[in-house]
Amino acid sequence: MLRTVPLSKNLSLDQLNHLIDTGHVFVTPFGLNRTCYIVVNHKPFMVIATDVSIRGVQLSGSWYTWEELEAMGGVYDSEFDALKAIASGA
Numbered sequence: 655m656l657r658t659v660p661l662s663k664n665l666s667l668d669q670l671n672h673l674i675d676t677g678h679v680f681v682t683p684f685g686l687n688r689t690c691y692i693v694v695n696h697k698p699f700m701v702i703a704t705d706v707s708i709r710g711v712q713l714s715g716s717w718y719t720w721e722e723l724e725a726m727g728g729v730y731d732s733e734f735d736a737l738k739a740i741a742s743g744a
Contacts, residue, residue, distance in 0.1 A: 682706040684731070691736040692718075693727025698736035 661670070661679070673679045684690050684703040691698040692713060705712035710719040711729065723729045730736040 680708060684711065684729075691730045691733050692723065693730075693736050693740060696727065696740050698730070698733050698740070700733070 661673075665673075670679070684706055686703060686705065688703050689700055690703050690713070692701055693699075701713040703711060703713060704715060705717075710717055711723070712718075713729070718726075718729075728736070728739055730739060
């Protein structure tokens, strides 16, 4: 049976390059079960990143696409970053 396995130091450089070329490796902007802040109506709200995918992120149990979050005002690592984005009008 095939199972999902994490990347490890045991993979060769050729194997890593193949995974990157085929789109199987990506960097997630948030760690799971970590707090982050979304901007809703120009106010930051603390949420928990419960899952991350290529097309979106699950925040406190609700799925959002990256485009939805960008239209709402964004998602940020810290409350300071969210407040700074609100102040700059981003």
